[in-house]
Amino acid sequence: MSTNTDALQRQTDVRPAGPKRARWQKLREFLGNPRAAVGVGIFGIFVLVAVFAPFIAPYNPQATNFFPNQSPNAVNWLGTTATGQDVFSQFILGTRTSLTVGVGAGLLSTFLALAIGVYSGYRGGLIDSILTAVTNIFLVLPTLALLIVIESFLRNTTPLTNGVIIGVTSWAWGARVFRSQTMSLIGRDFVVAARLSGMSSARIMATEIIPNMLSMVASNIMYACLGAILAESGLAFLGFENLSSSSWGTMLYWADAGGAMLNGAWWWFLPPGLAIALVGTSFALMNVSVDQITNPRLRVTRRRKRRGTSPART
């Protein structure tokens, strides 16, 4: 490693929010990683589909204009449902709903995690003990069971409410990570200096502490979005979402309820699940790359070719 990058490394260790060049360096490193590039690519395609959904979808997803249970053909690219709806149009519009809810809930969850985790780590004392206990309780409670119980009382929720409920119940893991990171940052010189210069607590948290754990925040956002997309699809599959809403989960609900399996209509339930898995994989790929950039030990270097010919650490 040259002294130049060494210096950069040290600088970014303390203040990644510092010079622009360091940030670009990280971004270039991130995109240069093949896994990250594939992840960004897949996610980008889905985002484009979500943004331009109404222009891409050829038909009204609710209209029952076609013969039921047709396999994919030139008119209906992904076939039709048991009531003669166009699966492709449903899929395209479902992309918009599912991505919005997933990403929205993921962001909400990360925001709550940051607020609770950083605050409790920064304040310490009794407040910290109470918030930590609450975090741990939310961490161990089975969230889906809790969500199902909440939904059983709410009934027929919109995707928006679902996103909010998911975000509000899934912040615990992030809060725990952010709290311990805050506690390890709090004794650093730059935080002490900021405090001595009379900066307010809120400002220290926002401008000194949070910018120094951006990679963790990024990783948490992806993790939370993945969890939220899975949770939303699960809830919708169980029929807890307004059944006329178009999301991937609702499609799967109707495929199940409409006897897609008994009709052998694989084109109905394959695309939504596959799409969820692909979006999830893209998050996971980006996440692994972030991990590799921030934890140098995880970078792929062959540990050894053959025993004894090269040193253990290369």
Add this chain to the structure above:
Amino acid sequence: MRYVLQRVGFLFLSIWAAVTINFVLPRLMPGNPAGAMFAKFQGRMTPMALKALEAEFGFNNQPLIIQYLHYIGGLFTWHLGLSFLYYPTPVTAVIASSLPWTVGLVGAFTILSVFVGTSLGILIAWRRGGLLDSVLPTTFMFLQSSPAFWVAFMLLFIFGFTLSWFPMSHAYSNSLVLGFTPPVVVSIIYHAVLPGATIFLSSLSGWMIGMRNNMINTLGEDYIVFAEAKGISGGRLLFSYAARNAILPQVTSFAIALGGIVNGSILVETVFSYPGIGYQLTSAVSSEDYPLIQGTFLIIALSVLIVNFIVDMLLVKLDPRVRTGGVSS
């Protein structure tokens, strides 16, 4: 000792939280959903049972605190009300008959998944950068990102419907009377293959990648380099030196992953109509059986909390640092 007391304290605190959530939720909800339910079951229940139920959901005019104490008292005597769906079976009886299925299915295949995943993790960390190391994590990443219920659906479609290799639903053949006879045992295992495979596949990757990263961190430690320099054989270095230490975080992640495993199994049980606790929860929801919803949620939460506690205690045994209170976890 301090650690053990702390964990016991947390166990009680979290159980209290779960119980209280269960009490508060139906009273918090707008629009009186339980009220509609009472109207629906007006003719089907004895007036006394209906009255008891109303009390349970806070539909009498007693102050909240009295209702709360009443509710807690009911829990201590293991009284969770009667199920509507299976009226007049008590909720506790429904739970008692479905819990063993879930514990057996989820327990067996989760343990299998932890074991296989951890072993694979050790292997690919050792062969770092090899073929397996590049193929397995990406493949499993895909599996882990797939919704468990969709994987279940696909397996069911391919192996149940198209190929007819495995049964499509239930835990054992309807033509058999349940008991410990060889045909019943075979039938149970046969029915468990597909739901089990779903649970196995969807949690496998987490264990593998977790163990791989732990191993890589441990293999970078100085004592490993030193041991290698001393000329300790590969197998011994791998298992007695590295894996032994790298496995500890896996135990902690087990506690954290538990909630996710339960989440997945609720959906998987629903897809396969497997008569476990998760299936009872979702069918209770679709038939608006509130006593059963509350009972199953409580039992799911309690079992997760108790297993968590057991894992914490196991950690005391495994990690001397926890025992002596040297470095907190």
